[in-house]
Amino acid sequence: MMELGINPVALFAGLVVAATPLLFAAIGELVVEKSGVLNLGVEGMMIMGAVTGFAVGVSTGDPGWGFVAAAGAGAALALVFGILTQFLLSNQVATGLALTLFGLGLAALIGQPYTGIRSPQMPSVFIPWLSDLPVLGRMFFRYDPVVYFGLFLALAVWFFLGRTRAGLILRAVGENHDAAHSLGYGVVRIRLAAIAFGGACAGVGGAYLSLARVPQWTEGMTAGAGWIALAIVVFSAWRPGRVVLGAWLFGGVTILQLNLQASGVAVPAYYLSMLPYLVTILVLVIISADRRRASLNAPASLGRPFHATG
Numbered sequence: 396m397m398e399l400g401i402n403p404v405a406l407f408a409g410l411v412v413a414a415t416p417l418l419f420a421a422i423g424e425l426v427v428e429k430s431g432v433l434n435l436g437v438e439g440m441m442i443m444g445a446v447t448g449f450a451v452g453v454s455t456g457d458p459g460w461g462f463v464a465a466a467g468a469g470a471a472l473a474l475v476f477g478i479l480t481q482f483l484l485s486n487q488v489a490t491g492l493a494l495t496l497f498g499l500g501l502a503a504l505i506g507q508p509y510t511g512i513r514s515p516q517m518p519s520v521f522i523p524w525l526s527d528l529p530v531l532g533r534m535f536f537r538y539d540p541v542v543y544f545g546l547f548l549a550l551a552v553w554f555f556l557g558r559t560r561a562g563l564i565l566r567a568v569g570e571n572h573d574a575a576h577s578l579g580y581g582v583v584r585i586r587l588a589a590i591a592f593g594g595a596c597a598g599v600g601g602a603y604l605s606l607a608r609v610p611q612w613t614e615g616m617t618a619g620a621g622w623i624a625l626a627i628v629v630f631s632a633w634r635p636g637r638v639v640l641g642a643w644l645f646g647g648v649t650i651l652q653l654n655l656q657a658s659g660v661a662v663p664a665y666y667l668s669m670l671p672y673l674v675t676i677l678v679l680v681i682i683s684a685d686r687r688r689a690s691l692n693a694p695a696s697l698g699r700p701f702h703a704t705g
Contacts, residue, residue: 406647406654407534411542412608414646416441416600418545420624421631421638422552423596428628429556430589431569431696435491436476438621439498440469440594441601446502448602449514449612458515458606462541462599469598470591472498477590481583484700495621503614514610517541541603546639548596553635565589569694572701582701597621619672626675632692648674 420437427434444465452461476494479485517539520526525536556562565585568575572582604620605612623645630644631637652670 404530404533406650408537409650409654410643410647411538412646413650414642415542415545416603416608416620417624417627417646418549418639418642419600419603420597420621421627421642422545422549422635423593423600424624424628425631425633425635425638426552426556426565426596427589427593428697429569429633429694430565430586431572431694431699431701432477432480432586432590433487433491433698434473434476434494434590434593435488435625436472436494436498436621437593437597437624438617438619439495440472440597441498441604441617441621441624442502442615443472443498444469444598444601445605445616446506446509446601446612447598449605450505450509452514452602452606453509453512456515458517461514461606462602465598465602466595467598469594469596469601471594473590473594473597474587476594477587481586481590481701484702487698487700499615506612506614509612510614512611514606514612517607517610539607541599541607549635549639556635566694569696572696572699576701576703582703586701597624600624623671623675626679630678633694634692645671645675 420441424434424437447468448458448461448465450461451464452458455461472494476490479490480487519537519539520543522536526532528536554562556566564575564580567578568580568582568585575585576582600620601617604616609616627638627641627645630641649671652668656668
């Protein structure tokens with residue numbers, strides 16, 4: 396790494412920042428899929444969160460309000476998907492794809508006045524003594540609050556799904572919605588709550604791109620991050636802990652290709668730009684090769700419409 400002019404400490408720090416929007420989007424989609432719903436509109440919700448968060452952050456001068464607005468925008472768009480799929484019983488795959496296209500188009504329209512404007516600066520968390528450590532301080536203790544909140548959220552989702560009664564009910568709905576309905580649980584209500592949560596997380600992930608990582612608004616700036624988040628959920632076998640590792644893996648690949656370009660590696664830039672997406676495809680191919688294992692980990696009712704009977 397050092398021979399290529401790449402600092403491993405800086406590479407790790409960049410990895411964590413690049414992984415944060417993927418982590419939010421993937422952990423939200425994980426909860427949605429655990430409830431038995433497949434929402435392919437993550438990209439659309441992320442881009443809406445990016446433009447809404449940026450617009451509110453610039454208007455108020457406070458990026459915190461931008462993240463709140465982004466969560467609301469993502470949840471609102473997700474609830475449109477929820478109403479169409481849970482009440483009108485539209486096809487989940489087609490509706491999710493339409494949601495992505497709608498979000499990309501609407502975000503491009505809303506974001507026109509904000510092109511070229513810088514967002515308010517995100518403050519970093521300073522932890523006495525720890526932030527001053529020579530190597531570890533830069534690697535673990537000099538990030539903005541949203542990075543730490545993303546890791547906390549992953550831990551909270553793990554605890555919720557595995558250690559609480561509400562999490563057990565949500566997983567039961569995802570495994571067998573008919574049995575959950577027969578026990579008196581509101582399948583549609585539970586799924587709508589999960590869909591809204593997933594949309595809010597995707598919106599925050601998108602806002603992190605425009606308010607912290609870049610930080611500016613650019614049309615189409617998510618650049619496939621929503622699709623990578625969907626791949627991370629499959630890669631993680633629907634387990635929150637592995638979602639963090641998956642986000643760091645794909646975030647690391649993204650940062651690595653940027654560092655390789657900056658270091659002047661004798662490889663055409665467009666080949667390096669393809670690297671994150673090639674890795675995504677490769678991981679999915681490897682996982683799909685073991686169909687039996689994948690089917691055991693996936694929620695049994697994933698993508699299946701629910702028809703209430705009595």
